[in-house]
Amino acid sequence: MDNIQDKLARCFSLAFPKMDPGQYRTASAENTSQWDSMAQVTLLSLIGEEFGIEVNFEQFEGATSFEALARQISEICAGA
């Protein structure tokens, strides 16, 4: 899980370059103004690259926080 969180943090650093790294793990679409639908697409594409997984957008629907994304990735990786 730690490894997943570190890799996900790297995706956040690229998708949200202005965000303070200390805030990645508590970030969500609700508390991050730059996190719009386009940023979500970029984030999911970065996740696809970083974790080497095929990202199905429907699978990630509603995953709009760091925590929820990490949980979803963890499930996909466990099932792989």
Added chain:
Amino acid sequence: MRLGEALQIIQQATGDRKRQIHLLCSFTPLHFATFVKAYSSLRFPGDSISLHTGLYGDLEGNIQRARDVEAQGAIAVAEWDDFDPRLGLRSSSDWTRSTLEDIATQAEEKSSRLAAQLTGLAEVMPVTVVAPTLALPPVTHLPPAQASAFELRLNTILNDFLREVCKQKGIKLLNASYLAITSPQNARHDVQMDLSAGFPYTPPHADALAQLSVDCLFPAAPKKGLITDLDETLWRGVLGDLGVDGISWSLEGKSQAHALYQKVLASLAESGVLVAIASKNDPKLVEAALRRSDLLLPPTNVFPIEVSWGAKSDAIGRILKTWNIGPDSVVFVDDSPMELAEVAEKHPGIECLKFPSDDPKGILALLWQLRTRFGKQEIREEDGLRRQSLRRAAKFVEEVPAEASADFLARLKAHLTFANCAADHGRAFELVNKTNQFNLNGVRYSEAEWKTKNHQPGRFLTTVSYEDRFGPLGKIAVLGGWMKDDRCCVDIFVMSCRAFSRHIEFQALQQLFAKSGASAIRLQFRPTERNGPLQTFLRRFFPSDSLAEGELELSAETFAKSCPPLFHEVIFSESD
């Protein structure tokens, strides 16, 4: 490049000169914009790249509006749904036969409007046009293995459109065949992303398309010279072992890769690229081998030929000296990694490419690499003159080893032609962007910047051509500037290194004084790492000043005092 790398490049870019680029498409540009920005940042490391994208679903309007926003260039991508939205996956319209008929009619009309808009845009900035990169959806009743009349009609409309836009100066069409090498057709369309976000490309396709689009819009300055090895490179076999008839470059000799390489070298030489040989060999044997009538690279297109048993790096040093160009303008091809490493160490900046003598598949990649390094927009008269003038220059140097005497220069019977030229003069633009040693300030220009600068009212732009009893050198110098009161301000002054030692630079300033009637010339000087010869020239007039960046005022009096006797016959031409 991966999306993460592209974002990292963008975040790390720290340029301060603003470079604006239009990215014109009707889909959400998303990752495509990211890749275009990243490749543009790599292409122009000192620039801050700003991309202008337009409105979703309105390619025509986006092209039209781009005319009003100044930029250094535009990339316009037209997918099939830009010719008619019903050709895209996001349309809810049917694909019945009557609809298809209407689609074709609409596509024809739309293509005419797009061509007109692109033509208008190309009047104010360079434009790269990308024809549809995604396959047509299955719209007809025919099985997919069979081409339909509808698809053929659409392709005819598309080809007519592309032929029309390609006629326009300032428009370059992205090479679809080359794109297919880096981005296979079946790996381009991201249907999920297309339907959910309006972005139709997979990241690898967006990456490949962005890279080629930027390369097409802002091509890197081509390299000037290629130095090739002989054994196992220009031909198969070791000449010293096999003899003149034992070496080969043919299908029969299982050495066709070398024939392909020779053909590309001959083509490069024809386009003005300098080609030389550096080989560890017996000079007499090489001479005999180069006389073989089946050679595809005519030896007359090669100069100089350095054959000895000494170090390759020494031979290359001599070739660079003869060419009078720096190693960073040169590519060296050899089959031996050891030789490549030795040369790279002695001549930092030279690009060393391994000839894939043991890998037949690698030859095509090498040939594409050579076309990438040496590709140019057009072949000019000067390209044909370059090699001949270098041979003559070698003869010239033999006759005049050091500073030419006045008597010798008088006997040259030299003619200089000064011609006013248009703002978009191709040779002037090329010379200013590739000249290093005799360049007043080293400033490089994009096509749009060049056009804008030289269209400013009151500016002059003059080319200088040279010919003497050794033959013509073609257009070898450019002067540009403007008048301010009784001063002539010059911010463009470049001369090809092939024209050194003939006092052309003095004559250029003398004529500038004479024609403008100026009491002084103000030179907008900037020292660069490479413009030493220009600085030596200036030292003659400013011996005690430190030559720092800024304006140097050269009075007519100082010039007259320090100018050597000049013997050129000067001709003026109103237009070039």
